[in-house]
Amino acid sequence: MFKNIAKITTGTLTAVTLLGSAMFMASDASAEKVLRFSHTDNPGGSRQAAAEVFAEKVAEYTEGRYKVRVYPAGQIANDPKAIEQLQLGGVDFTVSATGSYATHMPSLNLTAMPFLVDTYEQGWDFYDNSAWLQGEFSKLPAKGFRVLSTWEAGFRSFTTSDPLTSPKDAVGKKMRVYPNDMIRWTMEAIGFQTVVMPITDVYLSIQQGVVNGQENPVDTIKSLRFYEVAPNVTLTRHVYSPLPLTISEQTWQSFSAEDQAAVMKAAKESSDFSRKLVRDSVNGQIDEMKAAGASVSVPVIGPFRDSVQSVYEKAKGIYGDEVEKVLADAAAIREKLPAK
Template identity: 80%
Template structure:
């Protein structure tokens, strides 16, 4: 009888120890928030990133993805990064400018003309890399840059020239450069989170919004603003960021693993978005959208005042640095006609 009790206690002890070992090896969960829909390119890249983080850390970390702004809109997600409330987010560069205003300069109009030029700017611009290196002291850091593409317009009335803009209200996100450009073109601007835009257009609060084709399709803005006008006025990629608290909690080995996953997911994101634009436009046209390419000259002329305004606010040196980097890249990687 005593032997049976001893054996049962021994087995119970083994079971507890096994549970302890199991929990010790359970993956630590990391939270990734973004505002794209589950069918969008950001979600696809996030899934690849999560898969690679698990693979390269030997299962020590599990990235849990929260799409569609479930946890926060873009500005709030960046605040949560600073507080350690989430671990990763991906958002337009201008969204981070609230915390480092000089990043607004990346949203100056018509900086680059092609994806390849944009990739070179974000990966190798000496000025931009220097600005990114200031972000850890703000509470987050850039791991890599995902793709969204070039920003264009969706409106509920045709937009053929800046003259048409004068009667329209345009939604903008909280970014001075975008707002200045929209106002220079002729729009009245209304600042609101992207998660509110569809309903705002539907209700007539604004006449439209501007975003890359991938975002227009993912968030279905063409349903309520069916005039898609391909101005490609701003190159708008998506820095993938990690909370600095989270980054510092990683071992050097895990930092290298997460960085590798971020780099590979960026390559995937860039290829996916670049290769999908034509089919996405066709899909939206088949759903009733009207796609047009306007004469770009009048739009370029309308925004000339933005460069001077940027120098007044951010200093001529910073503006000249990024304009110089962009000009050198355009010369080295000319657009193919």
């Protein structure tokens, strides 16, 4: 009797073990790997919208092998820390202004030289086709991350607590900047005192009078509601400031060639989506800010352009001939695609 019980028990355990193994293998075969995407835009902003498109396309084009989980509003890290996390493999993707990456590739500061391009189309051509910029991007994998595509944010403009009609109004005022030499030099050339701080601290700092304003593209100004605490929006469009989408090099190297191609395709399509969304949304965002009580103005740009001439010379003193390469590429693109 006991022998029969033992046989039954052994047979049952074997069947359970085999069934469990089969279930595990089936689960493992269909399991998706979760990739983390950190950014600092609010959930309602264009970066989040593009991130959702990117995540959807990655899942589609990898046939469910990968799932991108998006963490907006600096939940994981601010922009500089997110880039550090890329290098360490702590996050898989981030998207930030080109100048944010300059801590690791100083020459990228040059993309933030003032008034390089005048239109979105010129900016897109510069980021997609500038021989100089593509050459700099090709060096980034050695730093621990690589550029997949470029998303749109637009042209940087000001929001200030007091009106800003000319550089004279900047004298004695404190302007928040992110850690980028070119932006800092430009602000100081205009007349501001500069204060470096993460974007996640800016709203409260303006509200408390720590700084008198900040500068960002309209999309960011609207998304992060800076116009509520600094209601004077001055559309200088002084720097074209798109957002390279980057991936951890560790993550990239872990992909098969097939999955690398799938992620690149998703990145390109999310870039197309982002560019169209931001370009087509700007006028509506300006109208919404006006309706909310913001004062929006377009100043005479000549005095602002004149005030920043020293920035080019300062850049040449540090980056030498690289400055001329950037200016030459930008000039060729402006000639090819003149502003209408």
